[in-house]
Amino acid sequence: MVKGDKINFSTPSGFPEFLPSEKRLELYLLDNIRRVFESYGFTPIETPAVERLEVLQAKGNQGDNIIYGIDPILPPNLQAQKERAGETGSEARALKFDQTVPLAAYIARHLNELTFPFARYQMDVVFRGERAKDGRFRQFRQCDIDVVARRELSLLYDAQMPAIISEIFEKVNIGDFLIRINNRKVLTGFFQSVGIPENKIKSCISIIDNLEKIGEAKVKQALAAEGINTEYTQKIIDFINIHGSVDQVLDKLTHLAENLPEAQVFNLGVTELATVIAGVRNLGVSENRFCIDLSIARGLDYYTGTVYETTLLGHEALGSICSGGRYEELVGTFLGEKMPGVGISIGLTRLISRLLKAGILNTLSPTPAQVMVVNMQADLMPIYLNVSQNLRRAGINVVTNFEQRPLGKQFQLADKQGIQFCVIIGSEEAAAQRSSLKDLKSGEQVEVTLDNLAGEIKNRLG
Amino acid sequence: MVKGDKINFSTPSGFPEFLPSEKRLELYLLDNIRRVFESYGFTPIETPAVERLEVLQAKGNQGDNIIYGIDPILPPNLQAQKERAGETGSEARALKFDQTVPLAAYIARHLNELTFPFARYQMDVVFRGERAKDGRFRQFRQCDIDVVARRELSLLYDAQMPAIISEIFEKVNIGDFLIRINNRKVLTGFFQSVGIPENKIKSCISIIDNLEKIGEAKVKQALAAEGINTEYTQKIIDFINIHGSVDQVLDKLTHLAENLPEAQVFNLGVTELATVIAGVRNLGVSENRFCIDLSIARGLDYYTGTVYETTLLGHEALGSICSGGRYEELVGTFLGEKMPGVGISIGLTRLISRLLKAGILNTLSPTPAQVMVVNMQADLMPIYLNVSQNLRRAGINVVTNFEQRPLGKQFQLADKQGIQFCVIIGSEEAAAQRSSLKDLKSGEQVEVTLDNLAGEIKNRLG
Numbered sequence: 001m002v003k004g005d006k007i008n009f010s011t012p013s014g015f016p017e018f019l020p021s022e023k024r025l026e027l028y029l030l031d032n033i034r035r036v037f038e039s040y041g042f043t044p045i046e047t048p049a050v051e052r053l054e055v056l057q058a059k060g061n062q063g064d065n066i067i068y069g070i071d072p073i074l075p076p077n078l079q080a081q082k083e084r085a086g087e088t089g090s091e092a093r094a095l096k097f098d099q100t101v102p103l104a105a106y107i108a109r110h111l112n113e114l115t116f117p118f119a120r121y122q123m124d125v126v127f128r129g130e131r132a133k134d135g136r137f138r139q140f141r142q143c144d145i146d147v148v149a150r151r152e153l154s155l156l157y158d159a160q161m162p163a164i165i166s167e168i169f170e171k172v173n174i175g176d177f178l179i180r181i182n183n184r185k186v187l188t189g190f191f192q193s194v195g196i197p198e199n200k201i202k203s204c205i206s207i208i209d210n211l212e213k214i215g216e217a218k219v220k221q222a223l224a225a226e227g228i229n230t231e232y233t234q235k236i237i238d239f240i241n242i243h244g245s246v247d248q249v250l251d252k253l254t255h256l257a258e259n260l261p262e263a264q265v266f267n268l269g270v271t272e273l274a275t276v277i278a279g280v281r282n283l284g285v286s287e288n289r290f291c292i293d294l295s296i297a298r299g300l301d302y303y304t305g306t307v308y309e310t311t312l313l314g315h316e317a318l319g320s321i322c323s324g325g326r327y328e329e330l331v332g333t334f335l336g337e338k339m340p341g342v343g344i345s346i347g348l349t350r351l352i353s354r355l356l357k358a359g360i361l362n363t364l365s366p367t368p369a370q371v372m373v374v375n376m377q378a379d380l381m382p383i384y385l386n387v388s389q390n391l392r393r394a395g396i397n398v399v400t401n402f403e404q405r406p407l408g409k410q411f412q413l414a415d416k417q418g419i420q421f422c423v424i425i426g427s428e429e430a431a432a433q434r435s436s437l438k439d440l441k442s443g444e445q446v447e448v449t450l451d452n453l454a455g456e457i458k459n460r461l462g
Numbered sequence: 463m464v465k466g467d468k469i470n471f472s473t474p475s476g477f478p479e480f481l482p483s484e485k486r487l488e489l490y491l492l493d494n495i496r497r498v499f500e501s502y503g504f505t506p507i508e509t510p511a512v513e514r515l516e517v518l519q520a521k522g523n524q525g526d527n528i529i530y531g532i533d534p535i536l537p538p539n540l541q542a543q544k545e546r547a548g549e550t551g552s553e554a555r556a557l558k559f560d561q562t563v564p565l566a567a568y569i570a571r572h573l574n575e576l577t578f579p580f581a582r583y584q585m586d587v588v589f590r591g592e593r594a595k596d597g598r599f600r601q602f603r604q605c606d607i608d609v610v611a612r613r614e615l616s617l618l619y620d621a622q623m624p625a626i627i628s629e630i631f632e633k634v635n636i637g638d639f640l641i642r643i644n645n646r647k648v649l650t651g652f653f654q655s656v657g658i659p660e661n662k663i664k665s666c667i668s669i670i671d672n673l674e675k676i677g678e679a680k681v682k683q684a685l686a687a688e689g690i691n692t693e694y695t696q697k698i699i700d701f702i703n704i705h706g707s708v709d710q711v712l713d714k715l716t717h718l719a720e721n722l723p724e725a726q727v728f729n730l731g732v733t734e735l736a737t738v739i740a741g742v743r744n745l746g747v748s749e750n751r752f753c754i755d756l757s758i759a760r761g762l763d764y765y766t767g768t769v770y771e772t773t774l775l776g777h778e779a780l781g782s783i784c785s786g787g788r789y790e791e792l793v794g795t796f797l798g799e800k801m802p803g804v805g806i807s808i809g810l811t812r813l814i815s816r817l818l819k820a821g822i823l824n825t826l827s828p829t830p831a832q833v834m835v836v837n838m839q840a841d842l843m844p845i846y847l848n849v850s851q852n853l854r855r856a857g858i859n860v861v862t863n864f865e866q867r868p869l870g871k872q873f874q875l876a877d878k879q880g881i882q883f884c885v886i887i888g889s890e891e892a893a894a895q896r897s898s899l900k901d902l903k904s905g906e907q908v909e910v911t912l913d914n915l916a917g918e919i920k921n922r923l924g
Contacts, residue, residue, distance in 0.1 A: 007514075007796055008516065008517075009517050009520075009566075009567045009570045009571060009796040010514075011510055011513070011567075011571065012512055012513065012514055012553065015511075015512045015513075015555075016510065017507070017508065017509050017510055017568065018507070019575055020505040020507055020576075020582070023505075023507050023508055024506060026508075038859050039854040039857075039859050040854070040859075040860070041829055041831035041859060041860065042830075043482040043485075043486065043828060043829045044482065044486060044489055045479070045480070045482055046480065046485055047479050048474070048478065049477075049511065049589070050477045050601060051473070051474065051477075052469075052474055053535070054469050054470065055471050058469050058471075068532040068533065068534055068535070069532065069533050069534070069535045070531065070532050071530065071531050071533070072531070072591035073515065073528070073529045073530070073556060091474065093474045093477075094535060105471045109471060109472060109473065109479075110481060114481075114482075115828065115875065115878055117865075119829075119861075125511065127511070127512075138512075139511060139512060152865075154864035154865065156843070156864045163851075279847070282843070282847040283847050284847075284848070334469055366577065367505045367577075367581075368500040368503065368506075369500075381618070381744070382744040385618075385741070386744065386746070389625075389745055389746050392501040392502070395501075396501075397500050398501065398502070399502070399503035399581075400618070402616035402618040403579075416577055
């Protein structure tokens with residue numbers, strides 16, 4: 001055996017892990033996100049971490065998302081065995097780099113077992129062989145929802161997304177945020193109508209998508225570099241600078257539509273946008289939580305309609321904390337079917353790491369235990385165990401201290417772990433069927449009968 | 463782009479995935495297991511799926527647990543870039559095959575940030591390049607708890623394990639089970655005392671561990687093949703055949719101890735076993751849930767004291783559904799420290815797959831939605847959305863049907879997904895602020911005012 005002190009036991013670069021207080025925060029967020037997803041009827045799935053390489057490369061985007069291949073490392077004797085058995089690894093396998101390609105594969109694998117529209121959530125970890133820097137991780141958890149239909153998918157599904165985003169971020173209390181909504185057909189249609197060549201539209205969209213990051217001057221330069229002339233560039237800049245309330249922007253777009261030639265796509269986009277906004281309002285999303293932002297495009301090629309980004313106000317540098325959109329040809333890839341869908345994604349690992357750094361979220365206590373039953377005398381242990389079990393049955397998380405230490409040390413140990421209450425039972429208390437309950441937060445100590453102990457603690461926990 | 467119909471989109475062999483109804487069962491089990499773990503103060507951690515290969519091989523057991531190495535698959539242009547940057551992959555990385563080695567690494571990495579005794583749970587997926595057969599998977603989820611101390615670890619932690627196992631399996635209602643408890647020192651000590659050579663003791667333990675699987679005759683043969691003479695073999699067989707109530711077995715062991723020469727280790731084992739049993743009783747575990755079984759040894763080398771296996775009565779062929787034990791030198795590997803610990807593990811993926819096959823567990827409905835608000839007329843959609851949101855605010859999971867279909871089809875769609883209730887609102891109902899609530903299970907349909915709808919549904923859900 002290799003000596004312990006010679007082994008580099010640190011995590012490989014880019015593969016982070018949380019301390020208990022951070023992992024508990026992650027679980028708290030996951031629980032809340034899941035509760036909101038499920039309240040809208042989204043159902044959980046989990047696809048394997050490993051897929052066939054050809055599946056992962058089907059959309060051809062392995063350039064951005066560097067894929068990790070996997071291969072068994074066999075001891076020499078088993079290597080021979082493997083070769084005799086003909087398992088020569090010709091079927092390359094690799095770790096998934098997102099949840100979208102696996103969703104497409106999942107739907108193809110289980111087409112006849114699923115009910116459509118299929119609304120699923122997925123909160124797995126994914127793997128990308130990126131350079132580990134700028135807070136980018138090589139393994140991270142994403143919380144995704146998508147609704148996918150076999151033919152038509154109502155725009156009301158698009159309207160639900162901002163309601164869901166809004167509910168999640170209100171629930172976990174991360175401060176003011178703004179969901180920015182746009183529609184790719186509005187952009188594409190506008191570019192078509194003003195006469196930008198069809199083959200330049202995608203790159204124009206990519207350029208304006210960077211407006212917030214690089215500023216107007218650099219957008220102009222980039223458009224010029226793309227061969228867009230000054231007249232068009234000015235039209236584009238004027239367009240993405242349309243601001244105002246949701247109704248003002250919708251009015252301006254409607255007015256613009258009347259003056260644009262061949263505006264079918266643009267009109268369709270405006271109608272979709274208006275329908276989605278009406279749905280968002282009917283779902284009761286606060287007016288201050290959403291806006292129309294015509295510069296939002298989402299870099300990804302596959303979006304065809306509604307797109308979303310979410311900005312944490314006052315912390316714009318964090319970038320979008322929840323994004324997504326509507327697509328037509330993404331999840332039908334393996335079936336050769338058009339399957340319209342709409343989805344959003346929260347990059348949870350990165351979000352937590354950045355919100356912690358920015359002081360927007362705090363970690364939880366390092367243990368879920370709320371009570372420590374302290375150890376006063378070894379011979380009372382049967383009582384400590386019994387009291388602990390009664391508290392657990394009442395839904396309270398309890399640590400029984402088995403170690404014999406001075407009382408002060410036991411309080412310290414509880415406090416260090418964020419355990420709020422200590423239950424103290426000496427021989428007198430035991431005989432009288434009561435206990436002292438010490439609140440380490442307030443320092444207060446009260447006498448409680450053992451019968452009332454669970455109730456008292458639950459009241460105090462609130 | 464490769465044509466969809468040419469891609470093999472099936473999961474790679476041994477990498478299973480669940481349908482929504484199965485995944486929901488897994489989450490139900492995970493939620494319950496987690497609740498019990500946390501009620502005893504175990505705190506969550508998650509280590510990365512990927513560790514340095516030298517870490518995973520530190521315990522030298524890659525023979526049984528074939529490790530998957532990972533390596534980035536780079537497009538040719540990036541391959542060159544990587545080489546220029548000097549990232550030549552000399553630091554081999556691989557997927558974890560269990561949670562024990564990663565726990566040891568986690569403790570080494572965060573020694574000064576953790577509080578000891580450190581009680582953690584971990585429910586991650588792990589990867590083993592085994593031949594995918596006999597219901598063995600190459601990716602599966604394990605639910606593990608361990609308590610680890612820096613010096614001494616009270617035997618009461620060992621006593622908590624059967625209480626936790628018992629609570630979990632009672633909660634999820636999988637029928638009668640029996641936790642079989644033993645102590646490796648009892649076995650080792652007995653073998654030493656009857657005179658079995660020190661270098662044969664481990665293999666003797668491995669052999670008797672197979673008693674249930676291969677039967678007494680084959681155990682005898684195997685012991686003979688190991689060079690154990692007939693006299694010893696008979697003593698061993700007589701020993702592991704000691705049966706009876708917990709107290710009877712403890713009595714017999716105590717009696718035996720009096721007649722054994724040099725029985726220090728044996729005596730220590732018997733004392734430990736008796737202490738653990740006393741703790742299990744003080745924790746209120748039902749007498750019919752546990753026993754002492756002297757043939758239980760756990761194959762794994764590293765156990766040094768208490769060992770557990772759990773048998774589902776009437777389904778013995780499933781093997782142990784929860785196992786574990788006490789160890790001394792496992793998690794201190796990377797620190798070169800002795801760190802005593804005790805832990806148990808539930809191989810959840812395999813367990814679910816086998817319990818489903820055996821009909822012991824049933825899948826849940828394929829959606830978490832409990833209510834469908836049906837679509838009677840498109841112009842009432844704002845009301846449907848509003849009603850849906852009110853139900854969600856009351857904690858009910860709701861799908862709003864956006865598609866316009868005949869009512870019967872909508873009921874069918876709800877029923878197919880296991881949604882129990884449909885809320886029906888036509889223009890008359892809307893005007894009167896009421897709805898028809900249809901229970902698809904009973905077929906009953908009642909009139910409810912919109913104000914009372916959430917309350918009525920919650921009552922009926924129970």
